[in-house]
Amino acid sequence: xxxxxxxxxxxCICAGSGGVGKTTTSAAIALGxxxxxxxxxxxxxxxxxxxxxxxxxxxxxxxxHRVPAEQLTGTEVTGELxxxxxxxxxxxxxxxxxxxxxxxxxxxxxxxxxxxxxxxAVSGSQEFTAMAKLYELDQEGEFDLLVLDTPxxxxxxxxxxxxxxLNAFLEGRMLQALVRPTGLGMRVLGLGTTPxxxxxxRVTGVDLVADLGRFFQLLSGMTQGxxxxxxxxxxxxSAPTTAFLVVTSAEREPIDExxxxxxxxxxxxxxxxxxxxxxxxxxxxxxxxMLGEREPGDVRRGLTRVLSDxxxxxxxxxxxxxHRLAERDNHNLSRLEETLDGQPLVMxxxxxxxxxxxxxxxxxxxxxxxxxxxxxxxxxxxxx
Amino acid sequence: MSDLFEKRLLFVMGKGGVGKSTAAITLxxxxxxxxxRTVVAELASQERAQRVFEQNGELFRELRLANNLFTISxxxxxxxxxxxxxxxxxxxxxxxxxxxxxxxxxxxxxxxxLLSIGKVWELAQFERRTRGAAxxxxxxxxxxxxxxxxxLLRTPATFGTIAxxxxxxxxxxxxxxxxxxxxxxxxxxVTTAEEMPVNETIGLRQALNDDGLELDLVIVNGxxxxxxxxxxxGELTAALERARSRRSRSALRAALSEQARVxxxxxxxxxxxxxxxxxxxxxxxxxxxxxxPEQLGALADRLAAQLAGSEKAAT
Numbered sequence: 001x002x003x004x005x006x007x008x009x010x011x012c013i014c015a016g017s018g019g020v021g022k023t024t025t026s027a028a029i030a031l032g033x034x035x036x037x038x039x040x041x042x043x044x045x046x047x048x049x050x051x052x053x054x055x056x057x058x059x060x061x062x063x064x065h066r067v068p069a070e071q072l073t074g075t076e077v078t079g080e081l082x083x084x085x086x087x088x089x090x091x092x093x094x095x096x097x098x099x100x101x102x103x104x105x106x107x108x109x110x111x112x113x114x115x116x117x118x119x120x121a122v123s124g125s126q127e128f129t130a131m132a133k134l135y136e137l138d139q140e141g142e143f144d145l146l147v148l149d150t151p152x153x154x155x156x157x158x159x160x161x162x163x164x165x166l167n168a169f170l171e172g173r174m175l176q177a178l179v180r181p182t183g184l185g186m187r188v189l190g191l192g193t194t195p196x197x198x199x200x201x202r203v204t205g206v207d208l209v210a211d212l213g214r215f216f217q218l219l220s221g222m223t224q225g226x227x228x229x230x231x232x233x234x235x236x237x238s239a240p241t242t243a244f245l246v247v248t249s250a251e252r253e254p255i256d257e258x259x260x261x262x263x264x265x266x267x268x269x270x271x272x273x274x275x276x277x278x279x280x281x282x283x284x285x286x287x288x289x290m291l292g293e294r295e296p297g298d299v300r301r302g303l304t305r306v307l308s309d310x311x312x313x314x315x316x317x318x319x320x321x322x323h324r325l326a327e328r329d330n331h332n333l334s335r336l337e338e339t340l341d342g343q344p345l346v347m348x349x350x351x352x353x354x355x356x357x358x359x360x361x362x363x364x365x366x367x368x369x370x371x372x373x374x375x376x377x378x379x380x381x382x383x384x
Numbered sequence: 385m386s387d388l389f390e391k392r393l394l395f396v397m398g399k400g401g402v403g404k405s406t407a408a409i410t411l412x413x414x415x416x417x418x419x420x421r422t423v424v425a426e427l428a429s430q431e432r433a434q435r436v437f438e439q440n441g442e443l444f445r446e447l448r449l450a451n452n453l454f455t456i457s458x459x460x461x462x463x464x465x466x467x468x469x470x471x472x473x474x475x476x477x478x479x480x481x482x483x484x485x486x487x488x489x490x491x492x493x494x495x496x497x498l499l500s501i502g503k504v505w506e507l508a509q510f511e512r513r514t515r516g517a518a519x520x521x522x523x524x525x526x527x528x529x530x531x532x533x534x535x536l537l538r539t540p541a542t543f544g545t546i547a548x549x550x551x552x553x554x555x556x557x558x559x560x561x562x563x564x565x566x567x568x569x570x571x572x573x574v575t576t577a578e579e580m581p582v583n584e585t586i587g588l589r590q591a592l593n594d595d596g597l598e599l600d601l602v603i604v605n606g607x608x609x610x611x612x613x614x615x616x617x618g619e620l621t622a623a624l625e626r627a628r629s630r631r632s633r634s635a636l637r638a639a640l641s642e643q644a645r646v647x648x649x650x651x652x653x654x655x656x657x658x659x660x661x662x663x664x665x666x667x668x669x670x671x672x673x674x675x676x677p678e679q680l681g682a683l684a685d686r687l688a689a690q691l692a693g694s695e696k697a698a699t
Contacts, residue, residue, distance in 0.1 A: 018400015018529050117494055118540060150531050152400045210471075252674050254401065304633045307622035314611045315620070318642050319635035321609075321671045328673045352644040356579060380638070 001346050001374070002029055002368045003036055005273045009243045011138060011146045011236065012273070015159055015265070016247035017257040018152030024355045025247045025348075027055065027083070027151035028364040034081035035365075038144040041082040043133060045126065045151045048299040054357045055083040062087045062094070064137070075362055082143065092119035095364040099225035105218065124162030126151035131163045135233045146353035159261075160268065167230045171223045199221055203313040243273035248336075250280045250329035259339045274344030275336065276368065282349040349382055388691065389415055391570040393508045393562065395525045397533040399584045403605040404530045406683070407574040407667065408526040409455075413594075413684040414611065416452035420521040423454040425504050427528055427536070437677060446517070450677075454520070456507070460496040463503035470513050471551065486673035488609050497539040498556060505559045508568075534591045537563055537571075564596075570600040575605055575656065577649035586659045602660050603622055603687070604653055612643040665690040 006012055006029075012028045023044050030042035041064040044057070064082040074082065091223045093110065100106045109115050119125060127150070128200050134148050150159055219226075238243060243264045248258035258275055300316035307315060337345060348367040355364060370378055388394070395410065399406040403427070412424040423446060438448045446456045486692055506513050508523040527533035540563060543556035563569050573588055575581040589599045612620065620643065624636045657664060670679050 021399060249401070299631060299635050302629055303623070303627075303635060305620065306626045306636075307619060311616055311619055314616075315635050315639040318611050319638050322638040322642070324671045324673075331673065350641075352641050 001275075001344070001369050002032060003369070005245070005346075006033060006145065006243055007345055008274075009145065009241050010143075011148070011242040013134075013135065013148045013150060013237075013238070013242065013244050014247050014276075015150050015244060015261050017254050020247055020249040020254050021148045021217045021348075021355070022247045023051070023153075024361065024364060025245075025276050025278065025368070026147050027051065028361045028368055029245075030083070030145075030147045031075075031077075031081055031358070031361050032365045032369045033145050033147075034077050034079040035075065037079045039080040039082070039142075040147060041084065041137060041143045042147040043130070043137070044083065044085050045130065045150045046085075051356050051361075052085065053126065054361075057083055059374065062090045062133075064143075071358055075358070079144070086130055086133055087121050087125070088126050088129040091133050092125065095129075095132055095229075097266040099222045099229075101221060109215075109218050112211075112215050112218060114211050115218075124158070127159060127162040128166040131233050131237075132229070135229065135236055138236055139232075160264070163233070164230075167226060170219065170226045171230070178239075215279045237268075237270055240271060242271060244270050245273050246275045247278065248275060250332050251330055252328075255336050258336060259286050262339055272343065274346060276346045276348065277333065277336070278348045279350040280333070280347045281322060281329050282347070282382065317351050349379065387567075388572075389418060389420060389522065390515060391568055391600075392521070393523050393525070393569045394572055394600075395527050395533065395537065396572045396574060397527045397588060398529070399581045401579050402574050402576045403667075404529075404669075405526050405572045406680075407572075407603045407605055408524050409685045410667070410680060410687050411572065412453055412455075412522075412524045413450065413680060414451060414688045415522050415524070416529065417688065419452065421452050421454075421518070422457060422522045423507055424449075424526060425523045426455065426457045426526045427500050427504075427508060448680065457604040458503045460499040461552060463499040465501060466513075467499065476611070478554075494539055494543060496558050497536050498543050498552075500538055501536055502555065505534060505562055508562070528582070534588060534595075537592075537597070538595065552622075561591045564595075569650070571597060572601045573599055574602060574603045574605055576606045577652040579652060582652045582656045585656060589660055599660060600663065602656065602664050603667060604656065605667045606640060606665055607649060607653070607666050608646050608669050610646050610650070612646065613641060614647075617643060665694075 012026075012029060012147075014022050014029070016022050023046065026044060030040045034040045043064070044055075055067055056071060062084065064084040067081040067083055093311060094272050096109050097106050100109065130148060130151060134146060137143065137146050143366075177381075203324070246258045246261045248254040258277075262272060262275070299319050300312050303312035303315055333345075333347075346368060348364055351360075351363060355361065367375070367378060394411065396408040398407070408424055408426075415422040416513050427607060439447065439449065448454050504523060507520060510519045512519055526534055527561050528604045540556040540559035544553055544560050571592055573585045575585040585599075585602060592599055617640075620636060620640050624633065624640070627633045627636055653664075653666075667686060668685055670683070672679050675683075
């Protein structure tokens with residue numbers, strides 16, 4: 001399924017709320033496409049330790065590394081699987097190094113307090129640097145496909161707006177606008193001739209304004225570079241070869257978020273490729289005649305043929321709970337389907353284990369890439 | 385833990401998807417039942433608390449959910465306007481109505497966080513800045529996902545250092561002192577018993593300790609009922625070999641699957657327990673379609689019993 005959705009794409013952005021298995025999904029997609037002959041790099045944000053180990057992500061130099069062949073034994077990979085873990089601070093530093101006119105300026109910027117705040121602690125720096133890294137890897141053109149695992153944003157909007165906000169700040173547009181009436185540019189900051197600036201200084205404190213002024217002085221001459229890259233990122237996101245996949249679980253809030261993401265991606269004019277729903281409690285539902293039987297008693301009676309009474313009761317109780325989850329998932333999924341109106345939806349069942357190694361990725365990958373009958377067979381195998 | 389409800393400000397933190405908002409509201413309900421006038425402040429603008437209580441209030445205003453229990457969704461922009469009008473007077477009002485100024489303030493790194501946490505701090509004051517507002521005994525903050533949450537706690541101190549002098553620096557330093565004061569401020573982590581959330585919780589504890597703070601309580605959310613032990617495994621597997629009806633087979637698969645997941649949860653919970661020195665409270669997985677007032681009440685019963693139990697143990 002996924003292979004068809006990503007046919008002809010060079011970039012796949014996996015968006016979604018936190019805790020829905022975005023990293024695992026991104027890695028499984030990358031693995032699947034590498035198995036199909038592509039040279040793929042997956043950019044992860046914060047993988048589980050063991051998954052990071054499995055992908056050979058112990059190297060923290062902020063560049064993709066090829067996943068060692070011995071890790072991939074037991075699965076045929078005709079292409080290449082590469083992986084990296086994003087280091088926001090480092091990506092930011094690299095960006096400055098690229099755009100600054102000389103090494104002295106790089107040093108000065110790195111030593112600036114506003115910059116050190118900006119590049120590490122601030123919300124939005126992960127989103128910003130993830131986009132920056134994606135852009136760079138795309139420009140280098142080393143890979144057939146880049147899969148981006150996005151940071152856990154507060155909400156769908158932040159995922160796109162945070163980079164824009166930070167970029168607007170770096171370009172100094174806000175400050176330029178503030179000081180424009182005097183026509184003297186950034187240097188006015190220290191003087192505070194406009195009433196607005198005077199008020200700003202009064203509220204924020206003189207030093208903060210001065211620090212910001214110094215910071216923008218350091219950045220002067222680089223704003224063009226920031227603007228160009230922002231345009232470049234925007235073009236990359238809007239390119240017909242860039243696909244957005246929304247990842248979610250079947251629970252209510254993540255589904256709400258997924259609906260939001262879908263709307264936002266469509267409104268922005270990006271290519272929405274589909275939704276991956278993880279951890280679906282599958283298919284106990286398809287057995288229509290079971291839906292009315294909420295009483296564990298009926299299930300229990302059947303089970304007593306193969307189990308002791310006590311265990312049969314517990315299995316029956318458990319089944320009723322399970323059933324309720326499947327119903328809940330089904331309800332949420334139908335809300336999502338309504339929004340999608342026929343656009344692709346790929347389900348991955350709730351698996352029994354945390355996914356933390358390549359075997360686990362393989363399992364997820366099978367569901368993601370299976371089509372039609374193969375899917376049905378996999379799910380039947382899982383359920384009964 | 386016995387003094388958890390003696391504090392005025394509780395930050396509830398956790399990775400996305402672990403049920404942090406539900407846990408924050410549950411904690412709020414426990415406090416409210418104890419007679420504490422409590423507000424749950426949501427910083428991620430999701431209005432989860434309202435939804436649990438099936439209410440639909442005006443955005444960014446305090447809203448009553450139940451007896452003694454309130455909620456508010458904190459928005460940086462709104463918090464800034466309020467702050468400027470109250471603190472800076474007419475000039476502030478002029479500033480806050482300037483679109484340029486607010487665009488500038490919103491774009492200034494860290495400013496959004498500072499404004500959000502400033503509002504939270506204001507909610508916790510005995511003398512409220514907001515005109516006509518009654519004081520709260522307890523403010524529970526439903527913080528953004530972990531990595532960002534710790535950044536939020538650090539923001540006032542960082543800002544205090546960067547701005548050094550002036551009203552913002554002064555305000556930031558005051559807030560930073562409140563956060564650093566352990567008799568006033570507490571931190572509650574929420575996690576599920578899975579690898580990544582447990583890792584983050586352990587990481588959070590480390591980060592808090594680095595800042596001289598402590599994790600006052602860890603709520604382990606979403607625990608499955610342990611219906612099957614390792615002893616049952618053999619019988620279940622054998623039964624699956626013999627069972628013929630589709631329904632029985634499905635039920636047995638579900639049981640085996642549950643058994644496997646409970647085992648993982650127990651391992652992860654044990655790992656967490658050994659790392660955070662036993663300050664854990666467990667909440668069960670909610671099988672209902674959604675968490676409504678009824679489910680919340682049941683969760684609050686469970687949490688209250690465990691908190692009371694550990695208070696007894698402490699005295």
